[in-house]
Amino acid sequence: MADLAARGEKPEYLLWVGSAGAYDDRYKHVTRAFVKILTFLHVDYAVLGTEESSSGDVARRAGNEMLFQMQALSNIDLFNRYGVKKILTCDPHAYNTFKNEYPDFGGHYEVTHHTRFLLDLVREGKLTPGRNVFRDCMVTYHDPCYLGRGNGEYEAPRMVLGELGAKIAEMPRNRSFALCCGAGGGQMFKEAEPGDKEIFIERTEEALSTGAGIVVTACPYCMVMLTDGIKYKNREEEVKIYDIAEMVALSLGL
Amino acid sequence: MSKQVVFALTLLITLGVFSLTVARIVAFFRLTKPAFPVKDWGRRFKLVLTEVFGQNKMFRRPVVGLMHALVFWGFLAILFGSIEMVIDGLAGTERFLAVLGPVYDVIIALGDVFALIVLVAVIAFLIRRVAMDIPRFRGEEMKHTSHLDAILALSLIGLLMITLLGMNTAYVTYTALAGFEQKGVFPVSSLISSFLGSDLLVTTVYRAHEINWWAHILLIFLFANILPYSKHFHVFMSVPNVFLSRLDPLGKLPNMPHITREIRAMLHPGTEEDSSGEPAELERFGVKDVEDITWKSYLDALSCTECGRCTAVCPAHLTGKKLSPRKIIMNVRARMKEKGPGLIRQGKDFDDARSLLRDYVTEEELWACTTCNACARECPLNINHPVLIVDMRRYLVMEEASGPAGLNAVFTNIENNGAPWQYPREDRMLWAEELYINA
Numbered sequence: 001m002a003d004l005a006a007r008g009e010k011p012e013y014l015l016w017v018g019s020a021g022a023y024d025d026r027y028k029h030v031t032r033a034f035v036k037i038l039t040f041l042h043v044d045y046a047v048l049g050t051e052e053s054s055s056g057d058v059a060r061r062a063g064n065e066m067l068f069q070m071q072a073l074s075n076i077d078l079f080n081r082y083g084v085k086k087i088l089t090c091d092p093h094a095y096n097t098f099k100n101e102y103p104d105f106g107g108h109y110e111v112t113h114h115t116r117f118l119l120d121l122v123r124e125g126k127l128t129p130g131r132n133v134f135r136d137c138m139v140t141y142h143d144p145c146y147l148g149r150g151n152g153e154y155e156a157p158r159m160v161l162g163e164l165g166a167k168i169a170e171m172p173r174n175r176s177f178a179l180c181c182g183a184g185g186g187q188m189f190k191e192a193e194p195g196d197k198e199i200f201i202e203r204t205e206e207a208l209s210t211g212a213g214i215v216v217t218a219c220p221y222c223m224v225m226l227t228d229g230i231k232y233k234n235r236e237e238e239v240k241i242y243d244i245a246e247m248v249a250l251s252l253g254l
Numbered sequence: 255m256s257k258q259v260v261f262a263l264t265l266l267i268t269l270g271v272f273s274l275t276v277a278r279i280v281a282f283f284r285l286t287k288p289a290f291p292v293k294d295w296g297r298r299f300k301l302v303l304t305e306v307f308g309q310n311k312m313f314r315r316p317v318v319g320l321m322h323a324l325v326f327w328g329f330l331a332i333l334f335g336s337i338e339m340v341i342d343g344l345a346g347t348e349r350f351l352a353v354l355g356p357v358y359d360v361i362i363a364l365g366d367v368f369a370l371i372v373l374v375a376v377i378a379f380l381i382r383r384v385a386m387d388i389p390r391f392r393g394e395e396m397k398h399t400s401h402l403d404a405i406l407a408l409s410l411i412g413l414l415m416i417t418l419l420g421m422n423t424a425y426v427t428y429t430a431l432a433g434f435e436q437k438g439v440f441p442v443s444s445l446i447s448s449f450l451g452s453d454l455l456v457t458t459v460y461r462a463h464e465i466n467w468w469a470h471i472l473l474i475f476l477f478a479n480i481l482p483y484s485k486h487f488h489v490f491m492s493v494p495n496v497f498l499s500r501l502d503p504l505g506k507l508p509n510m511p512h513i514t515r516e517i518r519a520m521l522h523p524g525t526e527e528d529s530s531g532e533p534a535e536l537e538r539f540g541v542k543d544v545e546d547i548t549w550k551s552y553l554d555a556l557s558c559t560e561c562g563r564c565t566a567v568c569p570a571h572l573t574g575k576k577l578s579p580r581k582i583i584m585n586v587r588a589r590m591k592e593k594g595p596g597l598i599r600q601g602k603d604f605d606d607a608r609s610l611l612r613d614y615v616t617e618e619e620l621w622a623c624t625t626c627n628a629c630a631r632e633c634p635l636n637i638n639h640p641v642l643i644v645d646m647r648r649y650l651v652m653e654e655a656s657g658p659a660g661l662n663a664v665f666t667n668i669e670n671n672g673a674p675w676q677y678p679r680e681d682r683m684l685w686a687e688e689l690y691i692n693a
Contacts, residue, residue, distance in 0.1 A: 019673035021685065028685035035689065050682045053672030061625045062661045063540065063647030065510050067668060069517050077521070100506035105514060145626040150505025176631055177314075180569040185625030185640075189674055190660030193622040196574030203569075 001046045013045040016089040020220030027220045033249035057093040062186035076107035086110045092147035115157040130251035131165040139166045140212035143178035144219030169210040183221035204229025215241045261343035268475040275482045282594045289548035305496045311634040321375045328368030352437035362438035373415040390562030395581035407486040417470035424463035431456045491557035499636040504627040540648025543609040544589045554637040555586035564629035570622040577622040579629035579639035585614035
């Protein structure tokens with residue numbers, strides 16, 4: 001972003017990589033997959049690079065409103081400095097915070113989650129996903145809370161999967177009934193409270209019960225939790241887990 | 255005439271007691287904090303239509319949802335007859351609203367049919383309560399009194415339906431015996447009446463009608479005054495609570511504007527935000543006790559039916575953790591009942607050495623929440639549990655700095671290097687390196 005600004009250029013989209021997209025080894029693959037699609041389609045975008053910081057979602061949900069607002073106000077300052085109008089992200093938590101919470105601080109942007117962005121590209125005829133790689137593959141889709149219940153987006157990811165020719169085996173609890181992966185609200189970073197079971201195990205068992213060979217999701221937290229769950233169940237050999245962006249990139253051979 | 259006087263006095267007592275209850279509740283609301291400005295009336299009316307009158311979310315559990323919807327729709331049809339009974343009681347008329355003609359016939363017929371449907375549904379609900387083991391009727395917060403409360407309300411509704419059918423049957427029978435004109439149509443009661451012998455005395459049947467009439471109206475008056483102290487208060491509260499729903503997407507948390515002012519002043523010293531002039535009131539951050547909650551959270555607490563749909567879908571609860579969203583909402587109501595009178599008497603300095611946080615809701619419960627919003631999505635009355643949970647977390651973190659160690663580390667990392675993990679900022683672009691090699 002800074003490089004473009006120095007040349008006096010303004011990209012159409014800011015791609016918000018997010019902390020997990022930048023640091024988490026598994027989710028870096030998702031960032032790369034999405035960036036490959038954007039480059040393949042000549043989308044005019046830029047990232048903030050080392051200027052990016054936390055969106056503040058975790059801080060807010062963990063009760064640290066002071067820290068959240070520090071992050072929000074400095075991010076808005078940064079966005080405004082670069083004249084950001086449209087934001088793209090693979091993270092439903094950042095998406096939710098930018099879209100619903102930043103307006104309270106004067107930060108109004110057109111925020112798009114990558115699942116909806118990909119579907120729009122397909123509908124506009126700009127993106128034609130390959131139908132050979134996943135044709136008739138049995139996949140199951142795990143709804144991230146902040147995309148689904150939080151913002152009512154249940155269909156875009158499913159429609160993209162449909163475009164790939166994949167068959168969706170729904171879990172008993174899907175869409176607005178979906179069970180959380182267990183990571184939101186700060187849970188990712190702390191020990192779980194005493195109980196009978198970990199939430200991610202419960203959800204992994206449900207995903208595995210569909211018999212699908214691929215578990216698909218669209219959120220960095222869900223990715224981490226379900227990846228761990230599948231490993232815990234010793235099923236990582238037969239059952240793969242991918243983000244929607246990875247599915248599309250793979251279908252295009254990117 | 256004497257009947258009218260007795261009725262007027264009874265109605266007056268009923269309304270008097272009810273007014274005292276309302277005054278008490280209004281006084282409790284005065285103790286709460288602002289939530290949000292009530293705008294967007296069109297959307298709110300629509301919500302009342304779909305969620306209350308359409309019973310939308312109830313059908314997320316289709317079988318029991320339909321049973322509840324039938325009881326609710328029956329209540330609406332029967333309410334018409336109850337209003338007529340009050341008019342008749344005061345004016346000394348008989349079936350006064352019959353002047354409405356065919357409209358009257360339809361509504362009264364619906365009420366008569368629904369009386370039987372509601373009676374059957376209520377018996378089914380009682381069987382569910384007493385004889386069946388429904389997981390969401392269990393739980394730490396479901397005390398013996400919670401179950402008695404439910405059984406009492408269901409029994410009263412059952413009695414209301416029996417007396418209504420009794421009254422209608424007696425009415426149909428004595429008008430037929432005496433050759434009077436029958437006002438209204440009564441499909442169920444006419445059927446029952448046809449099974450009664452024809453050798454009945456008009457006076458006996460008329461007396462039966464009077465007994466059922468009085469029993470029915472007195473039960474309504476009694477019920478109306480029990481409701482505010484019962485989980486069945488939702489009969490009154492569902493419309494206001496749904497009308498006053500938070501309209502934001504579930505993902506959004508409410509803002510704390512006084513913090514924004516502080517941070518703006520810090521980030522941009524010398525600007526207008528900095529020199530507002532008014533001394534910042536020392537307001538507590540977040541919710542520790544019942545006087546810190548918003549009016550909306552208290553309204554939620556009064557509306558809660560204790561149905562447990564929230565707890566039944568809570569991921570923390572499902573995996574054996576202590577968190578139960580229903581319990582937290584019930585705790586708010588109980589704590590207001592305990593502390594509210596003292597706060598009203600002695601002002602906001604009143605202290606009974608207890609608080610909502612810790613004495614009712616433990617930290618263990620609060621930190622088990624994933625803010626997944628399954629509870630709020632499920633609540634048929636649009637109660638929002640996560641907002642209250644995060645409000646209590648705000649108190650723990652900002653007033654006491656007593657969050658779990660893992661989260662305190664997250665805060666420090668975000669402050670230092672702008673990410674929840676302890677990685678240097680310079681490494682934020684490492685993900686792209688491999689990309690260039692591949693490309």
